[in-house]
Amino acid sequence: MNIKRAKEEIKNAIRAYLSRDSFGQYRIPPVRQRPILLMGPPGVGKTQIMEQIAEETGIGLVCYTITHHTRQSALGLPYIEHRAYGGREYAVTEYTMSEIIASVYRSIERSGVREGILFLDEINCISETLTPMMLQFLQCKTFGNQRLPEGWVVVAAGNPPEYNKSVREFDVVTLDRVKRIDVNEDFGVWKEYAYRRGLHGAVISYLEIRKEHFYRIETTADGLQFATARGWEDLSELLYAYESLGLPVDREVIGQYIQLPRIAGDFANYLALYEKYRRVYKVEDILAGAYEPLRGAELAAAPFDERLGVLGLLLARLSETAREAYRQDALTDALHKTLQRIRDAEQAAPAALQLNLAEKQAHIERRRESGSADRDAQRTLLAEAAWLENAQKTLLTEGVPTDAAFDRLRALFAAEPEKRLQLAHEAGRQIEAAFAFLDDALPDSQELILFATELTANFFTSWLIQTFGCEAYYRHNDRLLFDDTRQKIMENIAAARQSEI
Numbered sequence: 001m002n003i004k005r006a007k008e009e010i011k012n013a014i015r016a017y018l019s020r021d022s023f024g025q026y027r028i029p030p031v032r033q034r035p036i037l038l039m040g041p042p043g044v045g046k047t048q049i050m051e052q053i054a055e056e057t058g059i060g061l062v063c064y065t066i067t068h069h070t071r072q073s074a075l076g077l078p079y080i081e082h083r084a085y086g087g088r089e090y091a092v093t094e095y096t097m098s099e100i101i102a103s104v105y106r107s108i109e110r111s112g113v114r115e116g117i118l119f120l121d122e123i124n125c126i127s128e129t130l131t132p133m134m135l136q137f138l139q140c141k142t143f144g145n146q147r148l149p150e151g152w153v154v155v156a157a158g159n160p161p162e163y164n165k166s167v168r169e170f171d172v173v174t175l176d177r178v179k180r181i182d183v184n185e186d187f188g189v190w191k192e193y194a195y196r197r198g199l200h201g202a203v204i205s206y207l208e209i210r211k212e213h214f215y216r217i218e219t220t221a222d223g224l225q226f227a228t229a230r231g232w233e234d235l236s237e238l239l240y241a242y243e244s245l246g247l248p249v250d251r252e253v254i255g256q257y258i259q260l261p262r263i264a265g266d267f268a269n270y271l272a273l274y275e276k277y278r279r280v281y282k283v284e285d286i287l288a289g290a291y292e293p294l295r296g297a298e299l300a301a302a303p304f305d306e307r308l309g310v311l312g313l314l315l316a317r318l319s320e321t322a323r324e325a326y327r328q329d330a331l332t333d334a335l336h337k338t339l340q341r342i343r344d345a346e347q348a349a350p351a352a353l354q355l356n357l358a359e360k361q362a363h364i365e366r367r368r369e370s371g372s373a374d375r376d377a378q379r380t381l382l383a384e385a386a387w388l389e390n391a392q393k394t395l396l397t398e399g400v401p402t403d404a405a406f407d408r409l410r411a412l413f414a415a416e417p418e419k420r421l422q423l424a425h426e427a428g429r430q431i432e433a434a435f436a437f438l439d440d441a442l443p444d445s446q447e448l449i450l451f452a453t454e455l456t457a458n459f460f461t462s463w464l465i466q467t468f469g470c471e472a473y474y475r476h477n478d479r480l481l482f483d484d485t486r487q488k489i490m491e492n493i494a495a496a497r498q499s500e501i
Contacts, residue, residue: 002186003040007049009181010036010155014057017153018115026150035138035154037123037175040183041217043228045190046157050119055377060107060116060152064100098143104152111366115151124158124170135170139177185215190229196459197375198323200236201316202274206267207232209308213263225260232258239271274309283313289433296441307447314434315454315461321430322460323376325423329467330380332416335387339413342406349405353392360385387416424468431455431465435472452476 001009017033020026026033038046047063054061081094100118108114123134133143138156141148148154156178170178187207194204207214217226235257242249251268258264281299285291299310338356345352364381391412394400400408438448455461455473465473 001181001183002189003045003049003183004186004189004192006038006040006181006183007053010038010049011053011057013179014053014059014117014153018059018151030141030150033153034177034179035141035156037170037178037180038155038157038183039160039180040157041185041215041228042159043226043230044183044185044215045193045229046183047119047121048193050117050155054117058113060104060111060113061119062100062103062107062116063119063121064103065121095144095146097146101143101146101148104149108149114149116153118148118152118154120154120156122158123156135174138174185229187211187214190214192457192459194233194236195319195457197233198319198460199233200239201312201319202239202271203232203236204316205274205309205312206270208312209270209305210263210266213266216260216263218260227258227260227263270309273306274313277306277309278313281310281313283310283317286314286437287317287430287433289429289436291437293440296437299441307442308450311447311451311454315451315458318427318430318434318455319458319460321423321427322458322464325420325427325468326460326463327376327379327383328416328420328423330376331383331387332420334380334384335413335416338384338388339406339409342409348402349409350392350395350402353388353395353405353409357385357388357392360388424464427461427464428468428470431461431470432472435476448476 013036017026017028019028040046050061050063077096078093079096081092082089083092084090100120104116104118107116137143137148138154141154191204191207213227214232215228217224217228235254238253238257239249242253249268249271251265254268254271255261255264258267281295282291286295299307302310338360342349342352342356345355347355360381364378364385368378391409394412395405395408398408434451438445438451442448452473455465464470
């Protein structure tokens with residue numbers, strides 16, 4: 001199955017494992033809560049979905065790459081304990097607590113969350129000395145004499161043997177005690193994730209054209225060469241950073257992430273064209289509604305790859321502005337709820353404000369320690385804490401009396417909904433301008449239909465349209481094509497590209 005379906009399967013299993021009956025007991029006894037074994041190629045997103053599941057379900061997460069461990073760190077160190085049996089004293093070997101089990105208890109103490117996921121990566125690449133202990137753990141959830149706390153679900157991940165020479169096969173006894181899920185790469189699912197995470201537009205638009213380059217592992221005379229989902233995501237982060245610093249990205253830099261020279265070179269060529277299209281077509285002018293008519297004529301005469309590259313530029317920029325509106329919307333909602341708590345608190349407004357600020361700061365720290373993957377949620381927390389801190393300073397600077405403090409907070413908050421509407425209006429205006437340009441350049445074209453469907457597929461632009469509406473989008477609605485029809489369009493484009501070549 002694809003990684004999206006696997007995520008839902010794991011979430012459902014965890015919900016079942018952690019559900020309780022009317023007596024407060026787990027419906028599935030811990031001994032029957034099979035560890036989940038997630039098998040799939042490297043870089044497909046196994047670790048990322050565990051972070052997402054923990055985030056979405058509100059439970060803890062402790063991750064270990066098990067190949068980094070020795071028998072001692074996993075099992076614990078031996079020590080001599082003296083015990084009496086049958087009236088005689090004996091020296092007995094005991095073990096200190098496993099580092100892995102101890103980390104679970106530390107997570108519980110730090111977060112206060114008593115249920116969670118223990119994620120063990122590269123489970124089938126462990127050393128020979130560690131194999132018996134790991135198999136025992138999968139079967140009994142114990143390392144030595146230390147048991148995993150109740151409420152913690154074991155999820156292990158591994159790679160099939162064709163991807164890793166160090167893989168050890170599990171025997172039937174072990175496999176009969178786990179819940180196995182096999183995953184494979186799926187560009188459509190990954191693209192949803194890429195839009196949601198705000199990956200670089202050049203990466204998304206390139207892979208839309210070259211889907212066959214999304215995930216490849218080849219055995220060559222020089223060894224394994226590969227392009228993976230993880231590689232594209234990490235490259236995207238680098239592209240953003242290099243752009244902000246004004247640093248060049250060439251084939252050699254790309255090859256450090258996309259370690260299949262043929263694909264790295266092809267993407268380097270595309271990236272150069274992508275930057276050229278940005279300069280030539282002046283995307284900012286298009287979205288401002290101030291484009292030159294010549295730009296539309298040039299796009300109409302351009303080959304398919306160039307047209308799709310320009311679509312990618314427009315979509316990337318629209319996603320950015322829609323994302324800003326989304327973040328402001330989230331901040332406005334969060335602040336509104338916080339002000340309601342301050343209003344309803346037993347303490348005076350300044351004291352309640354300080355208490356809520358401290359809670360936000362503690363929440364931020366917990367998310368930072370847990371390695372939260374949801375950047376938008378983290379950004380909202382940071383922005384909310386900054387707003388509360390600035391509001392606190394304003395009350396002190398202005399010397400606002402205690403009985404008037406809440407009214408002052410409410411007045412400060414009034415600017416946030418207005419900012420939300422301004423950002424949403426700007427994002428919607430840009431979508432209208434993009435449609436106007438494409439209507440002039442490529443009226444009733446396949447590219448125009450693709451543009452509209454990508455607005456729907458992108459999490460942020462779709463959210464914007466659903467929340468605030470967009471007349472241009474609705475006007476084109478009767479021409480929208482989805483799912484299998486869209487695939488036919490892409491096949492036609494690919495065939496046209498081949499004929500041009």
